[in-house]
Amino acid sequence: MLTGIRPTKLMHQMKRAGLSKEEIAEELHTVYAVSREKIALLERIVERQLSVIPDLYQLDQGVSIYIGIPFCPTKCAYCTFPAYAINEKDGSVERFLDGLHYEMEETGKWLKDHNIPVTTVYYGGGTPTSITADQMDALYAHMIDVFPNVNSLRELTVEAGRPDTITLDKLKVLKKYKIDRISINPQSFTDETLQAIGRHHSVEETVEKFKLAKAYGLGNINMDLIIGLPNEGVAEMENTLKETKKLGPESLTVHTLSFKRASDMTKNKEKYKVAGREEIGQMMKMTSGWMEEHNYAPYYLYRQKNILGNLENVGYALPARESLYNIIIMEECQTIIGLGCGASSKFVESGTGVITRHANPKNPRAYNERYKEYTHDKIKRLEALFQASPLVKQ
Ligand code: SF4
Secondary structure, three states: OOOOOOHHHHHHHHHHOOOOHHHHHHHHHHOOOOOHHHHHHHHHHHHHHHHHOOOHHHHHHOEEEEEEEOEEOOOOOOOOOOOEEOOOOOOOHHHHHHHHHHHHHHHHHHHHHOOOOEEEEEEEEOOHHHOOHHHHHHHHHHHHHHOOOHHHOOEEEEEOOOHHHOOHHHHHHHHHOOOOEEEOOOEOOOHHHHHHOOOOOOHHHHHHHHHHHHHOOOOOEEEEEEEOOOOOOHHHHHHHHHHHHHHOOOEEEEEEOEOOOOOHHHHOHHHOOOOOHHHHHHHHHHHHHHHHHOOOEEEEEEOOOOEHHHOOEEEEEOOOOOOHHHHHHHHOOOEEEEEEOOOEEEEEOOOOOOEEEEEOOOOHHHHHHHHHHHHHHHHHHHHHHHOOOOOOOO
16 A cells, blocks of 8 residues: 555654654554554664754755766666666766766855755766766866865765776775765676666676775675576575675665566566565565674665565665665755756755755756756745744845
8 A cells, every 4th residue: 555655654654743652553543454563663773863863853954965967888778767778878977977067067156155054965977987987086186176074975976886897996985075875786696687777787796896896995785686587486585694794885775576567678678587575575585584683774765566465665774874864865854955957956945845846857968958947946946945944144
C-alpha cells in the first residue's frame, strides 16, 4: 500500500503530530496494513535518524545542495539517471562546467547575501568522477569560493560510483578538498553480471580502486549493492556479501532491482532473466541478516514502483557513518537546491512542510543553452520561500 510514499516520513509526521510510539504502530498496522516486522524496522530507522541529526525537525531554516554531473563512461542497462557517455558529443563537458560554475556562483551569492547556511553538499549524477582531475579541482575550488560556510558543512559527499573513473590524481583531489564521504559502487561481485548490465568494469577493478581510496585516506566509503540483478540468485548474493566483508565499507546501500520505464533493461525485458519473488525475498532476508551480524544498522529506507518482490531499498551504516544528506532527502525536512544537469530542487516551506519542485534539464545540450534561466528561476523561488524567515537579512 505504501508505494510511492515514504514510510519513514509518514512515521516522522505522526511523531511530530504528537502521537505515541504505540499509537503510531497501531495506525500503521490497521490503516496502512504495514506488518509488525516492518513497523519495527521503521521505528529503528526513525530513532537512528534522530540520533544522528537531533535537529532534523529544525533544519528547514537552512538548505542542502545537490550538484548533478551528467556524465558516465558508459550507460548501465538499468539506469534512468541523466548519464551521458562522456566521450560522445552530447553537449560539451567544458561548456557544461561553465554553466555549473555560473549556477554555483549565483546561488552561493544569494545564500551569502541572505545568511542562509548550507548543511550538506552532495555531488551525484551520472558519475562526478568521470570528469578530469583538473576539472574536479577547479570545481571544488570554486565551491569553496562561492558557497557560504563551506568549512562548517556537516557533510560533503562525492559519488565516485563507477570504479573505472577513479584514478590516483582524482583521489588526491578528493583528499585535498577534504571530501568526507565517497561512494564506490560494485553493484555485484560477479563479473558476468557486470558485463550483462553494461558496467564496463571488473570486480578486480572495484577491489583495487577501493583499496587505493583507503590508502589515500578516504575513510568513509559507501558501496551500493543491488539485489536481483540479471542471472543472480542466492549464490551470487552470498558471494557479493562475502567479498563486501573483505573490504569493510563504512556504509552500504542495498537496492532491490526496479524496472524503470525508460531503462534499457525494461525496454528489452526478454533479454534479462531475473529471480522470482520468493528468491528475491530470500536474498533480502539474507542481506539484512548479514548487515545485523556485521554491525551495519538501517538508517534510511525508500520504495520504488516496479521493484522486484515489492520490496524496498535500505541504507545501512556502521555507527556514526550514516549519510546525513540521504536522511535529509528522504525525510524531506529541508530545501535541497539542485544545480547542474538533471538536478531537481525541492523547496520545503518552513512550518507547513509544503513541497514544491523544480527540475533542471537532463540533457547537457539543453542545459548548456538555458542554465541562466534555470538559475534565476530557482533564485526567485528561494526568495519567495525564505521571505518570512527570521534568518533572512532584511
Ligand atoms: S554509473 Fe550510475 S549513473 Fe552512470 S550509467 Fe551506471 S547507473 Fe547510471
